[in-house]
Amino acid sequence: MSVLHVHLQDGFSGEPVTIRLNGRTVVQKPSVKTRPQLGLAEIIDLSPPHGRVTLEIQVPAQVLSETITLEPSRDLYLGLSLRADGTLTHQVSESPFGYV
Amino acid sequence: MTARTGRREAKIRPRELTMDPDSLPEALSNELALRGAESAAVPFPFPFPFPFPLLFGVSGLYESSPLRPVSPTPPVSPISGVAENGSEPAAELATPRDSRLILREALRLDVDGRYPQMAASGTIYQFLTERTHWVARLTQAADGDYSGPIWFLDGDVSTFPFDTVTIRAFPSPFPHQKRAKVTFSGSGTAKRVRVYRFVSRDFHPCEFEYDTVEDTEALTSIGTGDHPNRPPGLPVEDLSIETVYRRAGFTVTRTSGGPAIPVSGTGANGLWSDSEMHDAMQVYWSKFANKGQWSLWTLFARQHDSGFSLGGVMFDDIGPNHRQGTAVFNESFIAQAPAGDPNPDAWIARMRFWTAVHEIGHTFNLAHSWQKVHPPSWGTSWTPLTNEPEARSFMNYPYNVSGGESAFFASFEYRFSDQELLFMRHAPERFVQQGNAAWFDQHGFEQTRRSSSPRLSLEVRTNRAKANYEFMEPVVLELKLKNISNDLQIVDDHLLATSDRLTVAIKREGRPARQFSPYAQYCWHSGTTVLPPDEAVYESLFVGAGMNGWDLAEPGRYVVQVALHLDAEDVISPPLMIRIEPPRGFDEELLAQDLFTDDVGRVLAFDGSRALTSANDTLREVGERLPARRVAIHAKVALVCPLAKAHKQLHVDPAKPEEERLKFKAEQPKVEEAAKEFRSAVAGKQQESAESLGHIDYADYAIRFSWYLAQEGERGEASEIATSMLTTLASRDVPPDILAQLQARLPDTQEAQPKGNGKKRPSQPSRAKK
Numbered sequence: 001m002s003v004l005h006v007h008l009q010d011g012f013s014g015e016p017v018t019i020r021l022n023g024r025t026v027v028q029k030p031s032v033k034t035r036p037q038l039g040l041a042e043i044i045d046l047s048p049p050h051g052r053v054t055l056e057i058q059v060p061a062q063v064l065s066e067t068i069t070l071e072p073s074r075d076l077y078l079g080l081s082l083r084a085d086g087t088l089t090h091q092v093s094e095s096p097f098g099y100v
Numbered sequence: 101m102t103a104r105t106g107r108r109e110a111k112i113r114p115r116e117l118t119m120d121p122d123s124l125p126e127a128l129s130n131e132l133a134l135r136g137a138e139s140a141a142v143p144f145p146f147p148f149p150f151p152f153p154l155l156f157g158v159s160g161l162y163e164s165s166p167l168r169p170v171s172p173t174p175p176v177s178p179i180s181g182v183a184e185n186g187s188e189p190a191a192e193l194a195t196p197r198d199s200r201l202i203l204r205e206a207l208r209l210d211v212d213g214r215y216p217q218m219a220a221s222g223t224i225y226q227f228l229t230e231r232t233h234w235v236a237r238l239t240q241a242a243d244g245d246y247s248g249p250i251w252f253l254d255g256d257v258s259t260f261p262f263d264t265v266t267i268r269a270f271p272s273p274f275p276h277q278k279r280a281k282v283t284f285s286g287s288g289t290a291k292r293v294r295v296y297r298f299v300s301r302d303f304h305p306c307e308f309e310y311d312t313v314e315d316t317e318a319l320t321s322i323g324t325g326d327h328p329n330r331p332p333g334l335p336v337e338d339l340s341i342e343t344v345y346r347r348a349g350f351t352v353t354r355t356s357g358g359p360a361i362p363v364s365g366t367g368a369n370g371l372w373s374d375s376e377m378h379d380a381m382q383v384y385w386s387k388f389a390n391k392g393q394w395s396l397w398t399l400f401a402r403q404h405d406s407g408f409s410l411g412g413v414m415f416d417d418i419g420p421n422h423r424q425g426t427a428v429f430n431e432s433f434i435a436q437a438p439a440g441d442p443n444p445d446a447w448i449a450r451m452r453f454w455t456a457v458h459e460i461g462h463t464f465n466l467a468h469s470w471q472k473v474h475p476p477s478w479g480t481s482w483t484p485l486t487n488e489p490e491a492r493s494f495m496n497y498p499y500n501v502s503g504g505e506s507a508f509f510a511s512f513e514y515r516f517s518d519q520e521l522l523f524m525r526h527a528p529e530r531f532v533q534q535g536n537a538a539w540f541d542q543h544g545f546e547q548t549r550r551s552s553s554p555r556l557s558l559e560v561r562t563n564r565a566k567a568n569y570e571f572m573e574p575v576v577l578e579l580k581l582k583n584i585s586n587d588l589q590i591v592d593d594h595l596l597a598t599s600d601r602l603t604v605a606i607k608r609e610g611r612p613a614r615q616f617s618p619y620a621q622y623c624w625h626s627g628t629t630v631l632p633p634d635e636a637v638y639e640s641l642f643v644g645a646g647m648n649g650w651d652l653a654e655p656g657r658y659v660v661q662v663a664l665h666l667d668a669e670d671v672i673s674p675p676l677m678i679r680i681e682p683p684r685g686f687d688e689e690l691l692a693q694d695l696f697t698d699d700v701g702r703v704l705a706f707d708g709s710r711a712l713t714s715a716n717d718t719l720r721e722v723g724e725r726l727p728a729r730r731v732a733i734h735a736k737v738a739l740v741c742p743l744a745k746a747h748k749q750l751h752v753d754p755a756k757p758e759e760e761r762l763k764f765k766a767e768q769p770k771v772e773e774a775a776k777e778f779r780s781a782v783a784g785k786q787q788e789s790a791e792s793l794g795h796i797d798y799a800d801y802a803i804r805f806s807w808y809l810a811q812e813g814e815r816g817e818a819s820e821i822a823t824s825m826l827t828t829l830a831s832r833d834v835p836p837d838i839l840a841q842l843q844a845r846l847p848d849t850q851e852a853q854p855k856g857n858g859k860k861r862p863s864q865p866s867r868a869k870k
Binding site: 037039097098 | 406408409410411412413414417432433434455458459462467468470471497499539
């Protein structure tokens with residue numbers, strides 16, 4: 001079974017974050033805060049089912065919601081960042097993200 | 101001002117030369133090293149063709165101190181090549197008296213050398229801990245001067261009305277002769293001119309210390325030519341972490357790390373958490389201290405608890421002092437070269453090196469290149485910054501730029517961005533210095549020359565349980581200079597009595613600090629004292645009145661702090677809080693108007709006067725109308741001291757012919773009357789007298805009067821005064837060895853001794869373990 005590594009990266013200042021996988025809430029974090037010296041807040045590992053999955057990331061405090069569709073056939077790394085303009089960006093990689 | 105003789109030894113810091121320094125005159129080799137050799141890491145062409153265009157850089161750190169006036173600028177041409185007519189006219193250098201309590205001023209000029217920012221910054225260090233910091237943008241005019249607007253101000257700006265600087269630099273092949281003249285100007289305000297002397301090519305010092313866990317190794321330098329993916333013109337050299345930061349403007353020194361750190365510090369899993377690393381830092385870092393200091397620690401370890409994804413971290417965002425410790429994790433993603441890389445070993449070494457420099461950059465409060473603009477809740481930037489997502493800087497992630505890490509290293513020159521260099525070199529020290537401003541606070545864009553390993557400590561104190569003084573009571577404090585090292589220290593005999601070595605700051609609550617300025621500067625015949633460890637010398641400090649008037653006249657709370665200026669460092673006392681009580685009645689308020697005058701202040705400071713009769717009348721009235729108040733003790737002592745000495749007074753009689761107009765009138769001492777008045781002044785108030793006059797002066801007066809009486813044959817009375825003094829001080833817990841020293845200064849009342857001159861002598865060094 002593949003693992004989806006969700007990295008909450010830049011821009012988080014203590015907001016609650018909810019992650020829903022195929023419509024089901026799988027993660028609820030009351031406060032997510034980026035550590036500026038790393039550009040990383042939290043790493044959450046999910047075990048998605050086979051095939052296409054829909055991931056919804058909600059940041060209620062900013063009335064923000066982003067839906068991403070993935071088909072993880074192997075381990076995948078999903079990086080999510082809050083931009084200064086209030087939008088959520090994401091990047092997908094088959095290699096681990098690195099932080100220093 | 102005591103004359104200073106001797107030539108200050110130039111402090112020339114040899115840079116990394118690529119030529120044999122012994123083959124050139126020392127000064128020339130140093131200067132070429134300062135400017136020529138560092139601009140390119142290629143071997144210097146030696147022997148070089150002569151005549152060689154000698155260009156002497158002017159960038160660096162300069163300093164100005166009112167205690168060490170800078171000699172007029174030397175008669176050399178400024179860099180414009182326009183000849184000057186000798187030295188600067190004295191009038192240009194003379195500036196209006198600055199009322200601020202300025203200890204020293206620093207100037208950082210950044211116009212040539214490695215990565216010049218065309219900027220200047222300065223810090224005016226004032227007492228007590230107040231400072232003004234300015235930063236200016238510079239352009240060079242046709243005449244060679246640099247000028248530009250001041251765009252950043254920090255600290256006490258109320259007395260800094262300037263918005264422009266003009267800087268004339270005076271280069272020299274001899275660093276200690278370099279000067280910079282700065283003219284501060286602003287609309288509607290008089291110009292302010294300062295001349296600074298060159299101190300260093302670098303802007304700040306910094307100590308680096310590395311430690312390594314036993315299961316891995318440290319990498320602190322690489323060959324920049326080892327990996328083929330690099331900018332075409334990149335100099336091929338062995339580049340160390342320290343060199344990177346030297347080029348950023350720091351004087352980097354390595355403090356020695358210890359033996360390998362046991363991996364047992366990680367606990368059971370063999371991986372490091374932030375708190376475990378913080379613990380290790382406190383144990384293994386030789387410079388650890390909970391304070392801001394230009395010093396940092398880097399740990400080379402195998403892996404963090406977070407795992408493979410974490411290549412390094414500035415873990416020190418916990419505790420009271422941030423940004424002192426960093427770590428590099430060798431067995432993380434930075435050790436995984438991409439498939440097909442032409443030189444995987446070099447790739448790994450480069451990534452480890454880059455990570456170490458990057459993490460150390462965070463200790464200087466540098467944010468990531470893409471993070472300069474961020475939510476306010478993260479912290480503040482020292483000035484509005486712009487994100488630099490494509491910057492080829494140590495503070496950017498190579499794999500985050502367009503084209504990835506391959507594109508990054510193809511144009512990376514092992515440097516920081518201009519925005520980052522401007523911050524590290526010119527931002528207020530506390531924003532940059534490790535352990536100072538919290539991490540990410542004032543990122544990205546404090547006074548005195550304290551030693552990091554002080555040998556001496558200074559204390560200013562009172563001889564009373566509570567530092568409360570009655571209204572009108574002249575304030576007398578005590579200085580204690582103690583040897584806190586493990587070695588003998590040699591100190592000047594009169595160090596604490598030498599006014600130009602001391603800065604005394606007095607600050608009333610809610611008001612700016614003022615510098616106490618005594619009525620007289622004393623010049624002493626030089627002598628030295630050897631001070632063993634844990635022993636101290638003491639001196640009395642009269643701060644009741646001085647050239648600035650009565651700084652402690654008004655009721656209220658005050659802070660007094662003293663700085664002792666040694667040749668290489670300043671020793672600062674902790675602040676002393678004192679309180680002046682309000683007047684107890686109308687009489688005191690009325691008499692205060694006559695007491696708080698310059699004449700009365702001088703009479704008290706100089707232990708009396710025969711000439712200032714009006715002041716004497718005031719003191720006499722104070723003694724008569726307020727006999728129970730402590731000011732009466734001071735008044736009576738000041739009135740009786742002149743009686744005990746022979747003196748001459750010059751009288752001028754304008755009515756007489758010119759040759760008879762000046763006449764000296766001699767008066768013989770009235771010892772018996774003086775001693776009687778002295779006993780009356782302190783009789784029944786020995787404790788109060790000792791407390792109010794201060795132990796040192798109280799003892800000094802008693803010794804003096806004891807001698808006066810003994811010399812007149814009044815040995816019984818002499819003995820009585822001496823005994824009262826010793827008994828009183830013994831009851832006030834003055835140590836026995838001090839009492840023994842005082843005893844040794846008293847006359848032998850069994851036999852008359854030779855006459856003394858009756859003048860107040862400085863207190864002899866009193867050594868006590870206190």
